Amino acid sequence: MSTTPASQPGVSRRKFFSRSAAVAGAGGLALGAAGGAALAAAAAPPALSDVERAAQREHLSYPFYGEHQSGIETPPQDHLVFTAFDVSATTATELQLVLAKWSAAMAELMAGNPVGKVEPAREHGIPVDTGEATDMGSQGLTLTLGFGPSLFDSRFGLEKFKPVDFADLPAMAGESLNPAFTGGDLCIQACSNDPQVAYHAVRNLARMARTSVTTKWTVLGFGRASAGANQSTPRNLMGFKDGTRNITTPEELTEQVWVGTEAGQPWMVGGSYLVARKIHMLVETWDEDTIGDQQSIFGRTKKEGAPLSGEKEHDVPNFHAMTADSPIIPADSHIALVAHENNGGTKILRRGYNFTDGLDSVGRLDAGLMFLCFQKNPEQFVALQRKLGTSDRLNEYIRHVGSAVFAVPGGLPAAGSYYGKEFFD
């Protein structure tokens, strides 16, 4: 599986130190005696310290190359920087250069390397890498690239590469979308166990493409709000566990998430569709709602996260269990509306993050859920959201303010390939 972490600490550390030595060696070549001293220092046995103990997490590194892009089935890391871009360049060649540069740089970043010199050799050199993640390690960084429907308009002659039926999401009930958080020609989802490592990655990718690409909108997620395999279920800002019944098995991924040949594009094989929804929560009013109402809105208990029909979080909800003349789990509760049992087996891989932007223009907490999900067909999300938008009692407390959909290409096979290469051959 492409996202099996290279988390054997011994292996990672050895790789890390061998790279340090290599860099020092190159410095030695340039600087003569001073460099030689640096080489000797790097070769000395490392002292045991807190740094050593943190090494496993710090040097958690996922492979960049593989059948699928990382950051989809990867167990959600702690932090998110999600950024949508518009292409300002006017020629296909410029776009090609951006995609090739990004692909190479993503490989370096995910390995915990800078994208270029932090401290150039010449006085008048401009640092290529901005430097704020220097020596921080890879921190489980994943970088996931997506193409928006607008990329396949006539600007770059990419119409014939557009996946079948790929289009902007339709307007749905319960939306109050702000154009400032909507759409984008490209997106990068950066996830990491350290927020600065994720931020550094997106900052540098945006910077190296500045002449061709402008940042359209960005969301910083500070806490994961979904669970992957073998992870405990985290909570959203409403205090409820989110993602208890998420997709975790390879079978479900194949069935619900990975695109095959049906998109009509070889570059989408092994890919997926990413739906991004910036959901503002009316946190203060939610906080003053009764526990009974809160639980019946979700269909789960707050502390344990058990379905109202059961006792434990992972008890399978029983949507037929009745109390007097109504279901124990209300039919218009959140879990009843989206459960695959009630949607012809449809599931989506949720990978959202809690976010906050401080205060909004009228003095409320500006916070909520950066909802991210992956699926084989955007229609899976649309079908579920149509039901939620019209019936979900949660709508009283949330507003969908941002929205976008992206075609996420399959993984790159090896160094020397880059995302979108087929577009330019």
Added chain:
Amino acid sequence: MPTLTPRTSRTTAPAFLKGSAFLTGTAVLALSLSACGSTAVSGSAAAPAGDAAPVSNGAAQIVVSVEKVNGEEQCVPDFSSAPAGPVTFTVSNKDASGVSEVELLSDKRILGERENVIPGLKAVSFTVTLTGGEYRLYCPGATTEYKSFTVSGAAAEASGSGVATLLKEGTDGYAKYVSGQVDSLVLAVAALQQAVDSGDVPASQRAYAEARPFFERIEPVAESFPDLDPALDLRVADVEPGTEWTGFHPLEKDLFETKAITEKSKALAAGIVKNVGILKTRTAELEKDAAYQPEELANGASGLLEEVQSSKITGEEEAYSKLDLVDFAANIEGSQQAFEYLKPALADIDGTLTEQISTQFESVTTALADYKDPAALGGFKPYTDELKKTDAAKLTALIQSLQAPLAKIAEKVATV
């Protein structure tokens, strides 16, 4: 730089002496270094490093492959020497994502280079005319970043002298440009003083708007005199408590906010005239001494764009007169002039980047044309809060797209 080469030489390629019998001992050592390096090379790019590169199409042909060699990212030239004359380096990146540029250096000077040497993209090339001597290939990020490159044949007094001459012509030309702007500034501030002395507010406003661009075009030069710039161009927020606020901006406040000319306004105008006179003396000296360095022009060009972003797009520069777009256009023009004087040399060093910067300047100039208003003071729309709200983000993106490539040129033309 003899410390770069190992003292012991395990020569594995005796053939490199062929056709270059007069090579110095240092050169031999340098070559043997790269020959040793390439013994580890597997496959296609490993080459008889000692042979001089073959000449075709009037230039010696060197193919540099950036690739992983035994797990290490390396720059692998097929030849490490060439006869004097034009040399074409054709560079491609097979699978080394950590390396994205290749430069040819003479000491620390960049003679030619290609950026965006990215895995999966087509090979790119650059051609330089080299005289006999030692050079280095520099591949930032590679495991071995520097590789020696030897050119045999007639040794000239200065390598890359064509570029050096072009740079000298560029700095001389820029010195004249600065002096010309300062001459115009002298006349414009004299007119400003005359208008202020006459007590005519509308005429003084016009004279103010006419004088500002001459200063803004050469602001980095004015800023290089640490006493003059604060005396002439300090904004109110930057005034140290207890010190006197002088120069253009307190006068701007009188003319555009209070709209009243006082004795103090007249003193301010006189002070501007006096300090601009000093500026003229100093810039004339810079011209006479041929004191401008290419990297200063380059940093000045980039610095002007920094000015645009930090004080014009924010509307802080001309807070009272709203002439920020006039200054904006003048900063761009000054930046472009500095670039144009470097361009002939820069085109030799990095033609692709030069073209990219030219294109970005065109985009900015085209975009700025939308803000022109012949009826407005200074010829541009006033930069009102409304305009700032709707357009600032767009203007920022525009300038950042220009500054990103422009900031890179100082390193390429640097004489140190």
